[in-house]
Amino acid sequence: MAPPLRIDSLAKSYGNRPALAGVSLEVAEGEILGLLGPNGAGKTTMIRCVVGRVVPSAGTIQVFGDPVGSGAARARIGYIPQEIALYGRLTAAENLGVFGRYNGLSGEALDTAMQSCLEWAGLQERAREPVMSFSGGMKRRLNMAAGLLHRPRLILLDEPTTGVDPQSRQRIYAMVEELRAQGVSVIYTTHYMEEAERLCDRVAIIDHGKIIAMGAQADLVRQSFGTRSELTVYCDDAADWAASMGGAPSAGGGSYRFTVTDPALEIAKILESARAKSIRVRDLTFKAPNLESVFLHLTGRELRE
Amino acid sequence: MILDIIRTGFMNLRRDRGALMLSFIVPIAFFSIFAGIFGSRKGGTDPIHMVVVDEDRSEFSRRFVNALKGEAGLRVETVRQDPASAEQAVKAGDVSVAVILPKGFGAAPISFSHETVGARLQILNDSSDPIAAQVVFGLIQKAAMISMPDAMATEGTRMLDRYSGGLTPVQRARIDSSMAALRSHLDAPRDSERTDPAGGLSGGLIAADIRDVVGENKKNPLVAFYAAGIGVMFLLFSASAAGGAMLDEADNGTLDRILSSRVTMTTLLLGKLGYAALLGFLQLTVMFLWGAFAFRVELFRHLDGFLVMAIVTSLASASLGLCLAASCKTRAQLSSLTTLVVLVMSALGGSMVPRFIMPEFLQKIGFVTFNAWAIDGFTKIFWREEPVTHVWLQVVVLLGAAVVFFAVARRLARRWEVA
Numbered sequence: 001m002a003p004p005l006r007i008d009s010l011a012k013s014y015g016n017r018p019a020l021a022g023v024s025l026e027v028a029e030g031e032i033l034g035l036l037g038p039n040g041a042g043k044t045t046m047i048r049c050v051v052g053r054v055v056p057s058a059g060t061i062q063v064f065g066d067p068v069g070s071g072a073a074r075a076r077i078g079y080i081p082q083e084i085a086l087y088g089r090l091t092a093a094e095n096l097g098v099f100g101r102y103n104g105l106s107g108e109a110l111d112t113a114m115q116s117c118l119e120w121a122g123l124q125e126r127a128r129e130p131v132m133s134f135s136g137g138m139k140r141r142l143n144m145a146a147g148l149l150h151r152p153r154l155i156l157l158d159e160p161t162t163g164v165d166p167q168s169r170q171r172i173y174a175m176v177e178e179l180r181a182q183g184v185s186v187i188y189t190t191h192y193m194e195e196a197e198r199l200c201d202r203v204a205i206i207d208h209g210k211i212i213a214m215g216a217q218a219d220l221v222r223q224s225f226g227t228r229s230e231l232t233v234y235c236d237d238a239a240d241w242a243a244s245m246g247g248a249p250s251a252g253g254g255s256y257r258f259t260v261t262d263p264a265l266e267i268a269k270i271l272e273s274a275r276a277k278s279i280r281v282r283d284l285t286f287k288a289p290n291l292e293s294v295f296l297h298l299t300g301r302e303l304r305e
Numbered sequence: 306m307i308l309d310i311i312r313t314g315f316m317n318l319r320r321d322r323g324a325l326m327l328s329f330i331v332p333i334a335f336f337s338i339f340a341g342i343f344g345s346r347k348g349g350t351d352p353i354h355m356v357v358v359d360e361d362r363s364e365f366s367r368r369f370v371n372a373l374k375g376e377a378g379l380r381v382e383t384v385r386q387d388p389a390s391a392e393q394a395v396k397a398g399d400v401s402v403a404v405i406l407p408k409g410f411g412a413a414p415i416s417f418s419h420e421t422v423g424a425r426l427q428i429l430n431d432s433s434d435p436i437a438a439q440v441v442f443g444l445i446q447k448a449a450m451i452s453m454p455d456a457m458a459t460e461g462t463r464m465l466d467r468y469s470g471g472l473t474p475v476q477r478a479r480i481d482s483s484m485a486a487l488r489s490h491l492d493a494p495r496d497s498e499r500t501d502p503a504g505g506l507s508g509g510l511i512a513a514d515i516r517d518v519v520g521e522n523k524k525n526p527l528v529a530f531y532a533a534g535i536g537v538m539f540l541l542f543s544a545s546a547a548g549g550a551m552l553d554e555a556d557n558g559t560l561d562r563i564l565s566s567r568v569t570m571t572t573l574l575l576g577k578l579g580y581a582a583l584l585g586f587l588q589l590t591v592m593f594l595w596g597a598f599a600f601r602v603e604l605f606r607h608l609d610g611f612l613v614m615a616i617v618t619s620l621a622s623a624s625l626g627l628c629l630a631a632s633c634k635t636r637a638q639l640s641s642l643t644t645l646v647v648l649v650m651s652a653l654g655g656s657m658v659p660r661f662i663m664p665e666f667l668q669k670i671g672f673v674t675f676n677a678w679a680i681d682g683f684t685k686i687f688w689r690e691e692p693v694t695h696v697w698l699q700v701v702v703l704l705g706a707a708v709v710f711f712a713v714a715r716r717l718a719r720r721w722e723v724a
Contacts, residue, residue, distance in 0.1 A: 014724075048561070048724070051561070051565040052564075052565065052723075053561055053564060053565060053723060053724065054723060054724050055723040055724075071567070074565065074566070074567060075567075077565065079561065079562060079565040081558035081561050081562055082558065083556075083557050083558030084557060084558070085557055085558035085559040085561065085562040086557075086559065087313070087316075087317055087559070089316075089317055089320030089321060090313075090316055090317065090320065094316055098309070098313050098316075099562065099563075099566065101306070101309040102306070102309065102563055102566040102567065102568050103566045103567055104566075104567050130320065146562070147562070150566075
């Protein structure tokens, strides 16, 4: 059986500027694939190619074996754009009615889908209120619900938590996890590392239009760092000392990063050396590598630059 | 699907009080203001396009017609040779005035008294331009003086024979008395131009009957013009605003969402066209209902013509609105372009000032706007009371404009389809 999404050698250029440069990936049934990358990396372009809103310069995209843009592919895709793509003057229920009809639903099927989506988004009690009166989080939830009325099997979520408060963000995470429980495949673009870590079965790190790493989070970390962790020592004017101990200055200055494989032994050694050199340590942090570290390691840049 | 798009448009409109006001209240206010200002306006055309039918074919009438042709204030046409076709030309709005020189006119064209000796000249008029007949009547007197001095002398001699009876003191006194009476008659313009009981003008050198052949029973001649003119202008504004909703949808991602559903761009544009056209039709209906209620526009007597003209006008406006929206990238850009295009089209096309009082070259330029065609159609129906079949040309032009504008809008909308 064809996978929910198969992308081969996808490329897209705007003039001389490549937005996507040969992306290939596959999404399995019930899988949440995170697209992690900074702004302008090509995440949204890729999503818009899958929805059929951007024509690729090269490459192919298949949705459950059907070419993108076909009626069958459209019927199986649920697209949730980054913007609040709703009619502000209409109520929540009216918005769902509109987009349900645009997706071919009517009558009882539409009513059932609307009720189910309102419930999923936790907006039953606000169904008859105009969307313009909603909080940012409520709008986001309704924005997501409006893409799911026709029960798509592949959902494209483009940065669904942008501008959302932490409480609403947790609610959105729960909604996405509910989708996974229903066996729906999801592509989830974000530049929030913690979202990808919490929600995604696999992560594709995308930068400058290319996938530079793809796999489960633990695998990516292991591939990049092995068993190494990162120690950051905050002190001033200690570049020579840090270099002698295998450290490197941090990007912001005022601190030095050390990679350690045996934390108990190596941290003690570094601190003892600093004391011996009369270097005043103001603070220190120790963290196991995560996706952000992987991104930094692979690109030399912070994720949110 | 198209119905759903139309329905969505109205759902949005219902919540947008500003758009509702712009669609229905503001046009009525403008219409009322213009109707109030111009409803009883006296205006005229210069030069006046007129037709002369010479049924007399005498030496006098030939010279008289030539003198009229020499008048800078008149554009005289003589190709129509019978009174019926001349009257039809006035009714159709092809000319402002028709002058009929009846048989026998040349026998005694000049009269220095209120008693008409020969056949009276006929002036056929369109009462929407009440001043034209008066101007023509005045220029006829001038033409008579220039072209018929011998007739004047003959009439003078006749008057002399009639009143003097020789140059006796008594006769001289009678002549002096008559001449004094004539001078005082000519010196007193109101007396000399009084309307006679038959509805004509006498007291000049040439007596004439003036007959309104169009709109003689209408109370407020220019209101029908403004109902159509203002209506079409606001139709264009609201059609552009309706089309502009696509710019908002493109901005906030709704267009992406719609086009990733089962709705195609052509379907979406047809839905938008349907919404804007239906809204325009409702606007015109409200406008004419108000006109019927407040200004006695005869809507119900011309319902068939109104429906035909309202439908094609709404479609053309909606298409242009879509076209304008599709050619702009932002709402602000659209707003500026719409204001410019609509006001220029409205001014040229006769929405603000009736085209018949414009200079002829402007009247011709006006035909590049569909305001002119729409107003002409409405005018034919409501003012000239022509049957609905007589507006076929206006209908064809407006439908053609609708198709062309829609095709252009569809082509321009390709930029939204894929990037």
